[in-house]
Amino acid sequence: MSLLLIAIFALLLALGAPVAVCLGLSSAVVIVTQGLPVSVLAQRSLNALDSSPLLAVPLFIFAASLLNATGVTTHMFDLVRMIFGRIRGAVAQVSIFVSLIFSGVSGAALADIGALGKIQVDEMTRQGYRKDFAAGLTVAAATIGPIFPPSIPIIIYASVANVSAVKLLIAGIVPALLLTAFLMIQVAVIARLKSLPRDDIRPAAGDVLRKFVFSVPALFAPVLLIGGLLSGYFGPTEVAGVTVAYALLIGIFVYRSLGLRKILGALRETTEATANILFVVSTAALFAWVLTLDQVPMKVSALMLGVSENPLVLLLLVNLLLLVVGMVLESIAAILIIAPIVAPALTAAGVDPLQLGIVFVLNLMIGLLTPPVGMSLYMISIVARMPIGRVIAGVMPFFIPLLLSLLVVTLVPQLSTWLPETLMK
Numbered sequence: 354m355s356l357l358l359i360a361i362f363a364l365l366l367a368l369g370a371p372v373a374v375c376l377g378l379s380s381a382v383v384i385v386t387q388g389l390p391v392s393v394l395a396q397r398s399l400n401a402l403d404s405s406p407l408l409a410v411p412l413f414i415f416a417a418s419l420l421n422a423t424g425v426t427t428h429m430f431d432l433v434r435m436i437f438g439r440i441r442g443a444v445a446q447v448s449i450f451v452s453l454i455f456s457g458v459s460g461a462a463l464a465d466i467g468a469l470g471k472i473q474v475d476e477m478t479r480q481g482y483r484k485d486f487a488a489g490l491t492v493a494a495a496t497i498g499p500i501f502p503p504s505i506p507i508i509i510y511a512s513v514a515n516v517s518a519v520k521l522l523i524a525g526i527v528p529a530l531l532l533t534a535f536l537m538i539q540v541a542v543i544a545r546l547k548s549l550p551r552d553d554i555r556p557a558a559g560d561v562l563r564k565f566v567f568s569v570p571a572l573f574a575p576v577l578l579i580g581g582l583l584s585g586y587f588g589p590t591e592v593a594g595v596t597v598a599y600a601l602l603i604g605i606f607v608y609r610s611l612g613l614r615k616i617l618g619a620l621r622e623t624t625e626a627t628a629n630i631l632f633v634v635s636t637a638a639l640f641a642w643v644l645t646l647d648q649v650p651m652k653v654s655a656l657m658l659g660v661s662e663n664p665l666v667l668l669l670l671v672n673l674l675l676l677v678v679g680m681v682l683e684s685i686a687a688i689l690i691i692a693p694i695v696a697p698a699l700t701a702a703g704v705d706p707l708q709l710g711i712v713f714v715l716n717l718m719i720g721l722l723t724p725p726v727g728m729s730l731y732m733i734s735i736v737a738r739m740p741i742g743r744v745i746a747g748v749m750p751f752f753i754p755l756l757l758s759l760l761v762v763t764l765v766p767q768l769s770t771w772l773p774e775t776l777m778k
Contacts, residue, residue, distance in 0.1 A: 377636035401638030412593030442544025489747030637689030679720015
């Protein structure tokens with residue numbers, strides 16, 4: 354049964370069908386040919402969507418769309434430029450730091466690229482940076498978003514792997530800061546070796562103050578979100594609703610740039626993005642159910658534990674698996690298919706579920722930068738109007754800090770577990 358399922362899925366994927374169609378259609382064919390009730394198709398698909406944590410997904414997407422519609426991302430970028438402008442390679446460093454700030458609202462790599470990509474690439478190329486370097490840095494920095502809370506992939510992983518979404522979101526804070534630091538160190542080294550330009554912005558003290566005052570309401574959004582999670586007053590769904598309300602409040606009454614047309618536009622973007630994600634969630638749940646029916650998770654667990662019972666060895670094996678899977682599968686689909694299969698084996702071997710969740714998501718976010726299915730590559734190619742080949746060439750050097758971050762998070766479980774264990778006691 355499983356071989357037939359995987360064969361049909363691979364065939365459809367090779368023919369260029371959307372991932373959700375590949376998952377759903379292959380599952381439907383197997384269910385019908387095996388004489389299983391057709392009602393299972395609807396039942397399993399709908400049950401997968403009946404999840405409270407998944408309510409946070411459209412809300413976080415809506416909050417990010419609202420803040421982007423206010424135009425505040427440009428002001429945030431300018432503010433950080435004013436602060437860092439004196440150092441060599443300043444605009445590149447600003448791009449990384451602003452990606453970290455915006456990740457505190459967006460929760461998705463593609464949202465970061467859509468909101469900031471054009472601003473980042475245009476400003477770097479205007480100041481003399483190579484365009485492929487600018488595009489590569491932009492997509493590499495966007496991987497911070499899905500690790501730092503609120504992370505849509507982390508919320509989806511938590512719902513699949515039966516892990517506390519709040520703890521897992523908090524677990525992503527230190528690894529995201531580590532990734533940010535490694536990226537900034539690499540840019541500092543490149544700036545020194547290749548004499549990258551200093552920023553040409555020369556603000557007066559009053560300009561910095563005015564820009565800071567203007568940006569404070571938007572900068573407070575990540576503080577509100579993370580503070581709500583850490584305090585324990587809000588779960589992911591509640592804090593997502595509060596963030597949407599806050600974005601509406603500052604957009605309408607503080608910035609006065611959110612009219613009905615922009616709100617409807619943000620709702621349209623949210624509906625499209627949510628529909629795409631939840632279509633994958635429902636069909637992947639059906640696919641995973643067929644695999645479970647054939648006892649694939651149990652067989653894989655036995656196989657992995659037969660290779661080794663050392664948690665580190667198993668984590669390294671999963672890293673290799675996910676890096677390959679990330680090249681051919683969209684990240685959310687990969688989480689929904691693979692997490693239920695490998696998570697039981699690794700937790701049985703003693704891998705902390707929080708560390709596993711962060712390693713899992715970080716692997717797949719690196720997959721967003723690898724062809725042929727690297728969605729971040731295609732996104733920045735469209736935004737920056739660059740051939741995909743130049744984008745791939747530009748991103749190659751930034752695999753060094755990304756893979757180094759992955760290795761450190763794999764070897765040091767405390768990076769993922771210390772903060773949630775300390776704060777949630």
